[in-house]
Amino acid sequence: MSRVFNFSAGPSTLPVEVLEQARQEMLDWQGSGMSVMEMSHRGKHFMAIAEAMKNDLIELLAIPANYQVLFLQGGASAQFALIPQNILNGKTKAAYVNTGAWSTSAIKEAGKYCEVQLSASAETSGFTTVPTLNTWQIDSDAAYLHYTSNETIHGVEFSEIPDVADIPLVCDMSSNILSRQFDVSRFGLIYAGAQKNMGPSGVTVVIVRDDLLGLTQDTVPSVFNYQLQAKSDSMLNTPATYNWYLLGLVLQWSKRQGGLAAIEQTNIRKAQKLYQAIDASVLYRNPVDPEYRSRMNVPFVLADAGLDKEFLRLADAAGLSSLPGHRSVGGMRASIYNAMSEAGVDALIDFMAEFERTH
């Protein structure tokens, strides 16, 4: 068996130790005589797994006591619709910042439930930057302000949490949660699909401040009512149990790395060396404003797009997998989430240099 370096944007590479433990426990979890995926979610074994997983997330993110942590199904895309229906709180307007494809999708979906105020947009830049905070327009009657902390497709990441005073700040952190330290108390609501830094797809984390609970519209399915799920420890119905277990294994691995402080330093190093290699080359180019370049997703184009296919073919042959850019932007994209080792980034840089030398 030979593992590749997998640069997929998500679902994405996972720590090999996590996969090895899952393999080891597949037929018999710690002497229980069954796989985790065969366990009743109400039984003592799975309850222990679930509790440890939740506590590890609370510890890693230092989530304050006045927040509830939910583990739901449907992906971040379901939350695009569920957030306004859960927290509009009788208001008719919500503010959104558009920094790329995922913000755009969130805005489109929210428009089904409320009037969207476009507070700021980087669209005219081709989504290569983040609009300066002092240009944002935020109406005082907006229920919340939504932004996407990292745009997976465009490779744009907020370098700081925007200060929007008293309005509840809502953030889609799908593609950079657990990658850096941040202050949860700055947010009203944080949500993230697991399939980048937290585990396999099929579970969505929602971290919501207590004062935003109990505001859900009647039309929301009960299993997507934040308050009902908070009261039930996200077990109002059968959760995606095996996904929770794998998420838990990734959280344990994240703690073993030294937590977010250590993980962030590694991520800075990985991203810096890859961007430096791109900037120093003649063949490769990343179009994003250096201040807002993503540490997680590094898109780049070749000066001669006619070389794209050959680049991808040779990369694949060299064990560097899943490098095509998103179909909407083309070129290449290297997603270098927490589980992508520094050795993988080094291998990519070496390959890119060799490809440039020979083409």
Next chain:
Amino acid sequence: MSRVFNFSAGPSTLPVEVLEQARQEMLDWQGSGMSVMEMSHRGKHFMAIAEAMKNDLIELLAIPANYQVLFLQGGASAQFALIPQNILNGKTKAAYVNTGAWSTSAIKEAGKYCEVQLSASAETSGFTTVPTLNTWQIDSDAAYLHYTSNETIHGVEFSEIPDVADIPLVCDMSSNILSRQFDVSRFGLIYAGAQKNMGPSGVTVVIVRDDLLGLTQDTVPSVFNYQLQAKSDSMLNTPATYNWYLLGLVLQWSKRQGGLAAIEQTNIRKAQKLYQAIDASVLYRNPVDPEYRSRMNVPFVLADAGLDKEFLRLADAAGLSSLPGHRSVGGMRASIYNAMSEAGVDALIDFMAEFERTH
């Protein structure tokens, strides 16, 4: 490692061959150099897995060409809310039959979106039977008629598909799909959580007739709009990829058993011998009308409830796991889904006889 016989009602026991294959492929799926859970859902590997899985389900259930098969997140409980919002078709009323705890939940949730006509109810019997079809009241302006083909908690199963003429028939088959042969063309919509006969929790199958597509209300999140998901092969957003893969492995196993005809015969044999053992005993009792006894979930009580704890303690020690009845009905429950071997049922029957002899 010693595997137990796991009688959990769901998530529930899976075929050991499925778990062994998942273990074998955990770090490297068929030479791809990655786990299935690390694959991009848009990549060729996962697309092949998804297509084979869907085709195997179509083959096993003989699903006609005028049906779409969706693989969604949220569980059957989410569908309780999503079905009326997707197929009410401008009508204000839907008909429901109440045969137990799960029907009751479906009715309660549907009531948020439409007027529920209670066509028939077995509540006064303590949910131990199915109301005779000729007593059902169905208004001609009801958008559909909903029933639950197998009640997991009460152990009540429809022996035949009710004939309701032209009204679209909607069925929650979560706990008996794949357990017996049936004619899909009798239904407008079938839905089922995977975690009984199809795999782990986290994926919900929806089989919907083409004429019920395109009727979705605007308030439904896009990822739960049947038509949008049908057009996207259930990949409008990132699906629960590993859950799909495991579902696919269970479907392959189901085919290897000889398909539904062979599986049904085994299930009949397993259920008959367990009910016979209960009926022949003095200590054990199943309260359900013999015509509607479930082949999947066999609840039973002890003549002396004071023996319950000792029964469960000794059963557990004998490797017979997860036998407590649902907290709402008490007693015991043996769930004997497809993956519960005949040897497991025999072991339970032997244990019950020995326990009766010694107590």
